[in-house]
Amino acid sequence: MSWTDPRDTGPGRRGYHHGNLREALVDAALDLIAQKGPAGFTVAEAARLAGVSPAAPYRHFRDADALMAEVAVRGFHRLAETLTRAWNGGLPRPVTAFEAMGRAYLGFARAEPAYYAAMFDSRLAADQHPELAAASDRAFAVLREAAEILAGTFPRDKRPPSLMIALHVWSLSHGVASLFARPDASRRKLPMSPEELLEAGVLLYLQGLSAPGPIG
Amino acid sequence: MSWTDPRDTGPGRRGYHHGNLREALVDAALDLIAQKGPAGFTVAEAARLAGVSPAAPYRHFRDADALMAEVAVRGFHRLAETLTRAWNGGLPRPVTAFEAMGRAYLGFARAEPAYYAAMFDSRLAADQHPELAAASDRAFAVLREAAEILAGTFPRDKRPPSLMIALHVWSLSHGVASLFARPDASRRKLPMSPEELLEAGVLLYLQGLSAPGPIG
């Protein structure tokens, strides 16, 4: 991890000037969030991890929230890529692709808890950070478009609204991730893997979409 | 709000001794969490709100986490009661009662955001607070038992596992609550009410449970 050593001789560090401080600060923030949660991140400690003085971060970020928002923005971009890749990998069958996307969402939450926490647990005000709102919208758009294609496979007269499908699957995925897949001591124990739980849930939900009508 | 004034002459305050400081501190913590989120709560400010010195809370709580845990414990107890009442109110039809319980879960998250945040966003380590784990289990047990009864209405040969139902509905409810029902600036906008979204989701899920089998 070259960014931890300010005297690193690699291309990223050249003595007095860090050379890549913005990136280093984002990495440091991720490290801190992973260890202590979003509330445990501080600008001062991120600067320390990056090997610069406590004032240096303010050359790159207006304040602490701006750094956190940058982390969240990158997280949403990564999530969008992850979801897109999963969808494409599951094609041509839309149901298969859709389920792969659900698994990928959960996989992201598990593999990148720091990004995930910055995105969903940091309570950043969306209206204060337009880039964040845009990045979040972009990630959701991936899910939305997938739902659109999936809905298109239903007979025209009983085609469900794709927005609703997207919202339901997002909610279920996020619920499973938050309750059962957090890699910290507040996670609840499960008699199965979160992946199995989510997959079964999505499957049953999709079955419900194709069912003839309301049950007795 | 008598607890804000230390010189209140009511039965809760008698001069030097507060008389009901434990309760007052819990109320103050709820106030702070509602305003600033779980990370914005401090022992010092809770003491200030309760009208006592910063050292006073330590007569009642070991440390800051213990006070937060107490709030979360009470939240889980309230949630358990809320869910029980909703279930009973929806009987005798298990499906109706179950859906009423889902709405009640969401209603709790919306009506009591401070309790909800202490319960789910405070990252308290369950193994450090046995009472918290017990309270959480108790609330989940309500949902679990309801799912059991609901599962019992299915024909014996295609009866779904009740634990799975409970986990799915909890996840969906929690996901909708976290993403769309937080009363702060990080909430995502929806073209419908969270209640409608959740109700439709639970309905479709239950339809899926009764569907003949996996879809094409």
Next chain:
DNA sequence: TGTACATCAGTGAACGCGCGTTCACTGATGTAC
């Protein structure tokens, strides 16, 4: 009913700490000529 006394639940001052942020500064970089 009165009194001595143990216990309870507060006080208030103090501690060490780490934080966010600002400021005047300076070393390094890169560009115009």
Next chain:
DNA sequence: TGTACATCAGTGAACGCGCGTTCACTGATGTAC
């Protein structure tokens, strides 16, 4: 190729702040006799 200079991206010291928690203390309460 060399040099003057503008700009960039750091430094380091300082500020005011609020926090969690501890400590010796004391006023209030309630109980035994």
